[in-house]
Amino acid sequence: MALRSQLLKGVLDACVMAVVEEQPVYGYELSQKLQAIGLPDISDGTIYPVLLRLQKNGFIRSEMRPSASGPNRKYYFLTDSGKTELEQIASEWLQIAKPVSQLLKRGVEDEKNNGTN
Amino acid sequence: MRKTTELIKENNHKRDYLNAENEKVYEELLLYIRTDLRVDEHAAEELLMDLLDHLVEAQENGKDAADLFGDSPKAYADELIENLPSQKRRNIYWLAVSGMAGLVGWFAITYGIINAVFPLFTAWDSDVAVGSILMILLAASLIGLIGTKIFFKIIRSSVFKPKDQQWKVYVKGGLFGTAGFVIILGIAFLFDGIGPVIHVAWWAVILIGIVLLAISKGVGWLSN
Numbered sequence: 001m002a003l004r005s006q007l008l009k010g011v012l013d014a015c016v017m018a019v020v021e022e023q024p025v026y027g028y029e030l031s032q033k034l035q036a037i038g039l040p041d042i043s044d045g046t047i048y049p050v051l052l053r054l055q056k057n058g059f060i061r062s063e064m065r066p067s068a069s070g071p072n073r074k075y076y077f078l079t080d081s082g083k084t085e086l087e088q089i090a091s092e093w094l095q096i097a098k099p100v101s102q103l104l105k106r107g108v109e110d111e112k113n114n115g116t117n
Numbered sequence: 118m119r120k121t122t123e124l125i126k127e128n129n130h131k132r133d134y135l136n137a138e139n140e141k142v143y144e145e146l147l148l149y150i151r152t153d154l155r156v157d158e159h160a161a162e163e164l165l166m167d168l169l170d171h172l173v174e175a176q177e178n179g180k181d182a183a184d185l186f187g188d189s190p191k192a193y194a195d196e197l198i199e200n201l202p203s204q205k206r207r208n209i210y211w212l213a214v215s216g217m218a219g220l221v222g223w224f225a226i227t228y229g230i231i232n233a234v235f236p237l238f239t240a241w242d243s244d245v246a247v248g249s250i251l252m253i254l255l256a257a258s259l260i261g262l263i264g265t266k267i268f269f270k271i272i273r274s275s276v277f278k279p280k281d282q283q284w285k286v287y288v289k290g291g292l293f294g295t296a297g298f299v300i301i302l303g304i305a306f307l308f309d310g311i312g313p314v315i316h317v318a319w320w321a322v323i324l325i326g327i328v329l330l331a332i333s334k335g336v337g338w339l340s341n
Contacts, residue, residue: 028174044185052200
């Protein structure tokens, strides 16, 4: 369980940094974007512990700016060390993503076949 | 950067936009985070403002507090607290100094007023024993510090609980408050007349009190 949540944490950190790199966003926007990408189990609040952790590590920083809808919002930006971190996580992820998902998919399909037979 | 006091003011104002149910959950979360003395106050207020902005916008789009904070707001709040930067030790000391100066300041002003008013109606001995007064101040400061901690703990244990259990909090708070008061009275009684006895004019006592309050405010402002 601990490993599972640890894994999720790392993946989520990377996803948040990737969205922020594309374009500076504020909290609400960020959660909407993550949900729009298709990450289903991300509840709105999930991002705030992540944002705090990333700020603490210096990977993102924030700045007050007027938002599209009017009022000032806290926008998050990726820092230089955040960029390096994201690149590293991304390359590690890409190395394992394909083989791991193929392997796990095979597992799921075997399960299915066993079930129908 | 927005100041902590400005954030608190803005937060008070913005909470009006929440509907009753969302406001209740949000205010409990706010109380739980604000009464955690380990976290950096400014970072906590910035986070609370972000969450409030988010909740207001979510509410406009037909979502509620459960969508934002999950099924267990307490577990969520603990996760937030874990990731917030911790209060700098230096700030904690200054805060304690400020609190103590404030406490003694109010004590002096009250005592000064009593010394000014009581002699008008009754025989009143306004001489003070230096040793006794120091003992009382020390006890009041200690009880003030420990009392604040206990008080916050009681509040924290009460949030995220059903309404019908909240009366226990008032009873607990009242009992601890009474106990503290009795201890101070007891010390005043037990350690009466210790050390040299001096006479200080009532207006001088009030003046000392005002200076202490100013120091308390100044130190509190510096620690921010």
